[in-house]
Amino acid sequence: MRLLTFIIVTFLFSRTQAGELSSADSLAFNPYLNEDNNASINTSSPQWKLRVVGGRGTVNSLGEIFTLNDISDVEGSHTYGADLGYLIKENLWDKPLDVYLNLGLLAQQGGPGQKSHTYTSNLYLQFEWKQFPWNDKLRTKFSVGQGISYSDHITWSEQNRREFKPSKHLLNYLDFALNLHSQDLLRALHLPSGSSKLDKTWLTLSLHHRSGAFGLYGDYTDSSGDKRAVTGGDNILSLGLTLEL
Numbered sequence: 001m002r003l004l005t006f007i008i009v010t011f012l013f014s015r016t017q018a019g020e021l022s023s024a025d026s027l028a029f030n031p032y033l034n035e036d037n038n039a040s041i042n043t044s045s046p047q048w049k050l051r052v053v054g055g056r057g058t059v060n061s062l063g064e065i066f067t068l069n070d071i072s073d074v075e076g077s078h079t080y081g082a083d084l085g086y087l088i089k090e091n092l093w094d095k096p097l098d099v100y101l102n103l104g105l106l107a108q109q110g111g112p113g114q115k116s117h118t119y120t121s122n123l124y125l126q127f128e129w130k131q132f133p134w135n136d137k138l139r140t141k142f143s144v145g146q147g148i149s150y151s152d153h154i155t156w157s158e159q160n161r162r163e164f165k166p167s168k169h170l171l172n173y174l175d176f177a178l179n180l181h182s183q184d185l186l187r188a189l190h191l192p193s194g195s196s197k198l199d200k201t202w203l204t205l206s207l208h209h210r211s212g213a214f215g216l217y218g219d220y221t222d223s224s225g226d227k228r229a230v231t232g233g234d235n236i237l238s239l240g241l242t243l244e245l
């Protein structure tokens with residue numbers, strides 16, 4: 001996953017620096033630019049969107065993941081999921097920032113010894129920034145989500161991250177997602193851009209984080225009888241597609 005991210009970012013940055021896509025070609029397929037080839041937020045966002053992903057749990061902390069520091073997955077961890085989002089506010093504060101209400105479901109096989117699947121429901125607000133300096137070449141969106149997460153069982157990967165201390169079924173949920181427009185990406189790679197249906201399809205790299213939010217969701221009693229805050233949790237890296245409905 002880290003290698004894929006590094007290759008995509010490095011290649012696209014080099015393409016942007018080289019200016020291999022002319023502004024005329026960019027304007028031809030990019031609705032984020034107006035007729036003067038300037039950035040514009042006057043583009044309609046989809047009312048509904050569907051994200052479908054597959055991924056794996058990781059033993060790393062959020063800080064290690066964001067700095068790409070020796071990322072390792074959990075052996076035997078497999079996750080599949082889908083999120084449905086509804087647009088509740090477009091261009092918040094007159095900025096290229098959309099707000100979605102999302103409901104997601106993840107099916108996880110958490111790690112060694114966990115044969116059955118664990119099902120986790122996530123309800124969260126997603127704040128999606130949709131304007132970047134390179135959008136004339138590659139339309140990009142980045143979102144951060146905040147909400148709650150309920151899991152019917154505590155996965156092995158979550159227990160491992162918490163050093164096998166007690167956890168809670170209801171925890172805080174954070175969602176980070178990088179979306180790259182599929183047709184723009186294919187064009188940048190000099191590949192056939194496919195059917196017009198791909199215009200509503202985005203490649204999505206996402207991070208799903210369940211945690212106790214520094215004790216906000218309760219505590220537990222340790223072996224000595226002392227109360228301890230529930231902190232830490234599960235981190236899942238995933239790759240998938242987001243479809244505009």
